[in-house]
Every structure is written in C-alpha cells, then in structure tokens.
Amino acid sequence: MPATAGEAAPEHLAVRAAGALCWRTVNGSLEVLIIHRPRYQDWSWPKGKLDDGETLPEAAVREVEEEVGLTVKLGLPLPSIHYRVNSGLKEVQYWAAQVNGADAVPDGDEVDRAEWVAPDKARGMLSNPSDIGPLDALEYWHDHGDLPTWPIILLRHAKAKPRSTWTLAEGDRTLVASGHRQAKAVGRLLSAWRPKRVLTSPWVRCVQTVKPYAKMADPKVKQIDALTEAAHKRQPKKARAVAEGVFDKRKPVIICSHRPVLPTLLTVFAERMSDVEAAKLPVSDPYLTPGEVLILHVSAQDNQRIVAVEQIKPYDD
Template sequence: MMTDTPVEDQAEHPGEPIAVHAAGTIPWRRDADRLEVLLIHRPRYDDWSWPKGKLDPGETLPECALREAREEIGVDARLGLPLPTTHYRVSAGLKAVSYWAQQLNGSARARPDGVEVDQTHWCSPEEAALLLSNQVDAEPLEALVEAHRNGTLATRPLILLRHAKAKPRSSWTKAEGDRTLAASGVRQAQAVGRLLTVWKPLRVATSPWRRCIDTVLPYVRASPDKVKIRLVEDLTEHRAARRPRKAAAAVVRLFDKGKPALICTHRPVLPTLLDEFRTFLDPGLASKLPTSDPYLAPGELIVFHVPVEDPARVVALEQMKPYDD
C-alpha cells in the first residue's frame, strides 16, 4: 500500500532514478451515455485518489494494479487501456505510479476495505478533477477521458505469447513436438499464469507442441472462468514454416471472435504473427513492435488492446515479461 505523501512534481527532477514503483487503476463505468469514474478516500491521509499501491516482491506492475484494486475496493475486473504514468517526489525519492483503465460492469460492486479506504465516490471526470488531492493524479484521468471521447476506452485484450523456456534443442533426442519446459520454464509458466489473470483471456489458441501447452495450462487451470483452448497445428514451427499464411490466419480469427484471447507459439513463428498484427495497428504503434530476433524472450507477451466498438483495430499495445526468479 502507499505509505508516502507526495512532495513535489517530478518535472523539476528530470532524469532522476525511480526510487519507488507503484501501480493502480482508474475504475470507470457508463451511466447511460455518461462516463463516471471511481475515487477512493484514504483516512490515513484524508485525501481523494485512485486505487493504487507499491509493488510487492515478485510482482509485475499490472499484477500490482489489479491486486490493489482487489484489496482496496474489492473488484477483480480485467485491466484495460494503459494510461500515463505519474511521477512525483516522496520521502524515499522519485515515485512512479503506472495506471490502467478498469471497466466495472453493473455486477461489480466497489466496496472500501475499511482500513486503507473508508469511502468510494462515483462521479463525473470533471468532479473527480476537482476532488483529487494530488493534481498529478489528473494526468491519467485526462487520457481516460480522451479515450472515451474517441470511442476507444472500452477494449478487449488480444495477447501474443512466446512459450516459456524449454529444454535445449541440442540435447533433446525425442520428437520436437514433445520437447518439454526446462525447470526454470516450469516456474516461468506459473508466473505467466499469474500475469495473464490481469487480462483474463477467455480463448486460448496454442501450438499443440508440449512446451506451448505447458506454458498456458497454469493459467487455464487456475482461472475461475471457463477458458476455451484450441490446438492449432498451423502455429507449430514446422507447419508455419511451410504455410505461413495459415499461421497468420490464426491472428485474424482472434479479431473475428470478439473475445479476450491469447495466442501462444514459438520464436520462429513470431515474425509471421507480428506482421499480421501490424496490419491492424493504429498509426504510430508499429514502431513499438519488436523487429529483430528473438522478438520476445521466453514467457514474454504483447497485449494488443482492441476497441469493443471497432473490433478490427488496435489502439494501444504493451509488452510485458512475467516476474523471473
């Protein structure tokens, strides 16, 4: 949880190392056609803010953001668009807080935990901007409002994942499709599973080779939702090399299904899939895609954010690694 009071804005300290990493969300909903956001009141500081807190050991920033929302207001909705990171000075030094939009539907009830948070308040963005105690917290709010104005705030995630670290190819004597994860890859797959709970994909398209299946199974088994797995032979190294258009078609199917989804494959297949994703990107986003081998490290993923109202378009992307022990 947050334990420091902001002192001054980071703009006066360019290039200063970050001493404290934190993450949070801006919960939002639509009341008819009106946008509302959720502020929290923290009795310790008597301030109005967003759900947020410091990174725990062994945690990524998206996991931290989701955990803080769950702990402080009792919601577990998937994260949406990444929002601007705020910077300000605290007693320990420069603090950076990464934010994500978090849509709450009608069944999601935000309840203060009674310790860190004693009140919640749904309000218009205009009212929120006036109530926020730390004005730097208005920066991610402004981006959220702009996305709502553009019709790109409500999104679903499409995730491209490279399987976790496998046993060395040079020492494997059995069929290539049976090559298993290394011991570190097994741990990495567990970390991937925890990271994927941030976006909660409901469909998984994966190469049927064992190292891919073993990478996604921890998430599928732990998910409280019914996750549909589809084994796609065209995503294997051998098939994709012979018929790359068939592999690329797996990406198109993700867009067509209209559901939060994940595709898991191998390093040699990544450039084919990235080229297909590139055709859906808004201008300016293509430069953010990896362009050289190995494209993604084992267990690394890219989240493509697709507007619900414009399902053949990517308006934001983020590249993430699970925590690596």
C-alpha cells in the same frame, strides 16, 4: 492521442506502484471511481506498491480488490505518474478498468470512502495534481469511442530445453525447471485480463506454458497445428489466418506460439494499428523473450483496430 504506459522516469525509482481508474458509463456519461484515504486525508485512485515477485498488472488488480472490493480486468494502459516520497522518486502505473454493476466497498482501513463522479468533478477533488494525467487519457479514449477494448495476448512459450541437447522429436521438447517457474508467473500475469480462450501450438513446450493459467482460469484451450514451427515453415499463411481469425471472434484471447512464428503474427497485428502504435512492436529476433507477452488492445467499437499495445516480461531467473 495521449501518452501511454511505460514512459521512462527521469531518474532511479525508489518505489514502484500500480493501480487502476475504474470507470463506467451512466446514460452515456463517463464516471470514474475516486477514493479517500484517511491516513493521508487525500483523494486519489486505487493503487499500491508491488508485492515481492509481482508484476505491475497483477498489483493493479490486487490493489483495486483490496481497497474497494472490485474484481476487475485491466483495459487500456494509461500514463504513469511520478512524484517524490520520503524514500525518493515514486512511479505509479495505471490502467483503465471497466466496472459493470458491482458496487465499490471501501476496506475501511486504507480507504474509508469511494465515490463515482464525473471526470470534471474528479479533477477538482484529486489531491495530487499528477493524478489528472491518467484521467485526461481516460477521457480522451472515451471521447473517441475507444475506451471499451478487448485484449489479444501474444505469448512466446517459456524457457525450453536447448535444441542442441534434445534427441527426441522437436514437438516433444519440454520446459526446463526455470521455464516451469516462468509458466506459473505467466499464469498469474494473464489473470489480470482473464481471457476465456487460449489458442496454442500443440507442441509440448507451449502446452506446458499455458497449463498453469488453464488450471487457474479454466479457459477453452484449442491446440492449432498452424502455430507450430514446422507447420509455419511449410505454410505460413495458415498461421497468419489464425491471427486474422481472432478479430472476427471479437473475444479476449491468448495465442501461444514459437519464436519463428512471431514475425508472421506480428505482421497481421501491425496492419491493424496506427503507425505510432505499430512502431512499439518488436521488430528484431527474438521478438519476444521466453515467457514474454504482448497485450494488444482491440477497440470494441471497431473490432479490426488495435488501439494500444503493451509488452511485459513476467519472470526471468
């Protein structure tokens, strides 16, 4: 199995960037989109530096759209690469991004050509040898039938008012001001995958956390009592059943819940992962910080098997 996203760089990073290997299959054969940049006279993958306040997944999606006119949803995380630029060490994080039907349209400024080619041809065209690493991983997943995936996104609600100062019903406890800012950042991050289903605890702090994403993407939002702290304490099996049920639906989904519920949900996911991937799951309290997400990539070939996991914190002030 190839290395995945998030490998540590050997020294301080001067530049962080993100991009995607856009891919498709033609008569069962894998093709990837490679771009030519006239400024550097090189062949590479769509990528670019992060804007202020932007996460890596957001940057990857934005750069693909800006450079080749494709609006993509991110798939499997691919190995990051490191190389030197004038300011120091640069890291580029890549994701796979399946493209169905749409044509790539180079922006004409940063990118003047975009070509769909077989992986072997791409290896001969790439100007930076380190760009071959993400391609090797992409081809590995394709050869094993697990390149097409769909995401389960586990989200802990954003920062809420302290229990110690809250005198009303626990389910009515709201987000603090920084929690609302977190929720907006979470909404932008989730747009990199754009699930059309949201399962959330009906308690106010969870509903407020998913609200910005719901306004942006208009998903179907379902409030589920089993995802509340109180219901989970009484009957944890019902929360477990919620997590098990998303595999049967076979559709991208967000699950928003509370810290005490997370261990039960994580147990369900760990049972459907290899030991290597399960070892990447958080195992100690608080599991996820407020507003943090886990992206669990489920194989479209085997909808009961998670093949990769990412953990991302979109915003914290």
